[in-house]
Amino acid sequence: MHGWSALLSGVALALCLPPSPLGFLAPLPLVWLLGQGGFRFGFLAGLAFWAVHLVWLPLSFVALFQTPWGAAPYLPLILAKALLWGLVFGLSRGRPLARAGLWVVQEYLTSLGELAFPWGFLGYALVEAPGRVLASLGGVYLLSLVVLGVALGLFYAWQGLQKEGVILSPPVLGGVGVLLFWAGLWLMPLPAIQASQKALLVQGNINPLQKLEGVSAQETYLALTQRGLKTHPEVAVVVWPETAVAAFPPELSLALEGRELISGLETGDTNRVVRYVDGVITHFYDKNRLVPFGEYFPWNQALRPLYRFFFQTFGFGGELASRTPGQGYGPLYRYGAFICYESVFPEVARHLVQQGAGVLVLGSNDAWYGPSFGGLQHFQMGRLRAVETGRWLLRAGNDGVTAIIDPYGRVTARLPQRQPGFLAGGFGLSSTQTPYVRLGDWAVLLAGALGLLGLRIRPKRAIV
Template sequence: MASPELTLPPWLPDLLGGAILGLIFLPSTWAWLTPLPLAFLHQRLFSGPTSRLAAQRGFAFSLAFFSFHLAWLPLSLGERFGPVLGFLALLIIPAAAVTWAAPLLLCRAAFGRLTLLALPFTWVLLEYLRLMGPLAFGWGAPGYALTNTPLAQLASLGGVPLLTLLVTGSASLLAALGRHNWPLISTVLLALWGGSWWWGRAAPVASPERTALLVQGNVNPVEKSRGQAGDLLSRYVTLTRQGLTQGRVELVVWPESAILTPPGELSVLPILEALRIPLLLGAPGDVPGQARNSAYGVNAGVVGRQDKRVLVPFGEVIPFRSVLGALARPVLQSLGYPEEFGLTPGRKTQVLALGEAAVGVQICYESTFPRLSRDAVEGGANVLAVISNDAWFGRGQGAEQHFQMGRLRAIEARRYLLRAGNDGVSAVIDPWGRVLRRFPRGQQGTYRAPFGLMTGKTPYVRYHDWMVMLSGLALAGLGTVRFKRIQIRRNARSPEEHLSALQELNTTELR
């Protein structure tokens, strides 16, 4: 009796392709190879004989990618807060996969044989939309694959959307190699990557003329949230004084939530003023009746406050609280949080004047949102700062991914970026995205960071997300071509008439 033949699931290769992308993506040094697995995804979406099979392929690829790329998320939260929150964090992975798979499937359904042309522009719009709304989440955007390459300099022209278009456009060209004029496609690919690489390598040598002091307290975040971390103010003041003995500095930066009392309080302000140095620090907001996560500038008094504008979904605010509040309440109680858990987001971008430095501040999660640093530069910022508490990430890849994504903010704005983390990553990044100094994680200490003050506005700052608008126009144009083709098929009375009409349409388009 013959044994039944083993039939493998049709989406198994897509799981493998997504896993490969997850393994080589940021922060891996092989991330620049991202167009290769994405080319496989584009080809599979395009060639799927049915919408159902294409949907299976797209979701399997996306699920495998995010399973590797975000593997640190349930592990670190489970380690910090227990298995309940670890399990809930695990649900983020299929949700993130849907945010990729559904729009890509819609692209295939809308553009048919033009799918390979439409996919790169769809990716640009998709990643732009993923940064909007209460569930905004930018991890996995294809453009970040170029962070560690000279091609990242293109971000000064069009931000991450331009990098995403280069990566996904290359993927579509690779996917079309076997169907179209491969010498022409190869030439286009080499010209795109070679020209961008050459242009990016022309970045000038950084010449920072100032010094900041980055203070890393290395405070256990769980102990801090439970009031068991001791006198944080004394800890940071002592570390700062030790660092100031090493030489002159123009600015001191403490991390996110460095102290638990607003610096304007009478019990705190005189101690900070006694340091006699411009200071940027994280502390609770001082708006009565509202809980805020804020950054303050202190220089002979409090000179300004930047409230965190983009809050971490489920970490700092409960999205759709009217719907999810009842589900979230038992989880919050098990973690020891109050029933009315949640912060109030800031609404404005405030540039903090600290000596000659006009500092545009992003608080932790905000460093993955390009528009915030862009708004700061438009408001007069001549240096950027990120204050964070990546200790919540644990020892997985989350903190490193967060750091590498934030490096592009320096390139987009052509500003030095000072980054102070509770347990790291503390570093200084020059206006061309190069890490000038990086300090060890998980240690308490103070670190001298060279920086400079920059002026001028890049095309990305001046023209905002022009690449997103261009992508929308491109999709509208492709949609028009697709609609005309459908109308020709419907109106043609014979194959000969159909062919003649298509040839006439192609001739018109070439003109």
């Protein structure tokens, strides 16, 4: 029975995270997950959660590469993630407070190192709620603590009701207060914000496999930019997505007429974004957080036969070399430009704003997700970087999601996915710093303290 309840709880929680609109239900499966079992329960719940949350991986890779081997990375990834859940549950058996604190610490640890894969954070359940503005205080980790805190309140209310059997008992009244707080996060109003400048975001919708084969996208991006600027001559800056072109066409400078272009540039060794004005590249930024097994190949010598097999199976031929990571964070003049995968790392946008970025610019190539919901999930997570830093976010994707997000996390303009086009919309510049930008991931320290405190509390019988 417990095995099935673990699996069902994991599935239910996965269905509450992006791109699902059911984030308001996230505390409900967490009530059960906080009060149940140890390692085995946590492992099974994690297995079910990650199998659903990351199902886009086999769906996209099998369709993109036209081979069932595209699903090969899926099983070891969800097993590794489930083992982490099992460890957290095993350490915190019978200690709900400890489990909540260790859960957030575990989220933070998955964002560290060269194999970092920071997906599945509970805080993203609030991405569609106005209450996401709390991320400006403590980032996505604070939002995770809020979600878990609401679940803890409901857990203790349920325990109190079982013990006392009185509907108006203090624990139950506390649970009602927790529900009212949670509802407030979803119903609170947000103030209007004015845009002072206008940007043109271009979406080329270029097949990523064709780009690897050397197909040029110059004509596509030049034509879309010319059309967009003709329709919206008041545009101040143009944004092209990640690795949009390998070189800029000679006609581009004339088309821009002195406007700034922020564009991904395919260099071979690095994944680079540049600022281009009047035919000159004035600034550049190289991607620091590389995608494991996509841009960076760990243990290359030991795993060389395995890599060779998959490269040939996927139709790449030969071997793929790791890209060279950037050596630090710095804005392109006033633009805090970062690249694709880096949007799920809060510290990247935070560092760029600390260095003076007045607006965030993200170039992405989510065409690798194919027809799956992976691109939408990636987009929804990256929206919080605008809230955490108090900056507008201009997001240009090769096949989407191309959108403009305001500092409160609202999507103010957006293009349909998987079709070429351009998007003109307003944005503004800011020089202020949010508490999160100044103080960083203090919420993780709080979570760690709660975890240690919970471990010192004598365990109680789990609810059944």
